[in-house]
Amino acid sequence: MDYYGFVRQEIIPLLPEHAPRALEVGCGNGATLAWLKASGLCREAVGVEYSQSASQIAREHLDLVIEGNAEHIDFGSLGQFDLILCLDVLEHLQDPWLMLRRLRERLSERGVLIVSLPNVRHHSVLLPLLLGGRWHYTDAGILDRTHLRFFTRDTARDLLETSGFAIADSCSVGQNWSPSRWWRWLGKWRAAEPFCAVQYLFAARAS
Secondary structure (H helix, E strand, C coil): CCCCCCHHHHHHCCCCCCCCCEEECCCCCCCHHHHHHHHHCCCCCEECCCCHHHCCCCCCCCEEEECCCCHCHHHHHHHEEEEEEEECCCHHHHHHHHHHHHHHCCCEEEEEEEEEECCCCCCHHHHHHEEEEEECCCCCCCCCCCCCCCCCCHHHHHHHCCCEEEEEEEEEECCCCCCCHHHHHCCCHHHHHHHCCCEEEEEEEEC
16 A cells, blocks of 8 residues: 555544544545545545645545645635544644644534654664664655654644644554564553654644
8 A cells, every 4th residue: 555545544542423524634545534434424524635646546535635735725715624634744844833723723613633643752763863873764654754843742742732732632553563573562561652652643622
């Protein structure tokens, strides 16, 4: 499956029971929103996507797809949403704080924002930096060369809270993704979570 085509089923524990209108910033080819529509959680799905090729595919599945840089899009014309997804997108933006404040205005009274952010404190980043002074960008992952911002669990929470959100729930994922059996074993321990979690997921409401 390509970079734009993952269905993000790890967000299931954070989803509301029903969200008639859903917006995803950075929707890729629309796979996650299409899955939410097929499951009956949402009735109308709107996506924003920078990639032209991914946008074309998304239009086959979603009610509306806006192609372009999310930081330059007027969200005000789209109305209110009961669910907004920002899954591995905020770290690509110049000003994720401003983006969140703008999206806060688009949430309905009981709407939910779900955010996922990569954990820069992960051992695959931390150990090479501490032991070898290495910080090598890659084509994908935590040190994706297109990332402009980097977050730990605490700074991710601060990003949301200072942008006008109250965090209702959160979880970490990726402890079992490591190719090393030792790191997979260590990832089961709560104390090691900050170094083994690949991503943090948050569900938040406007405060």
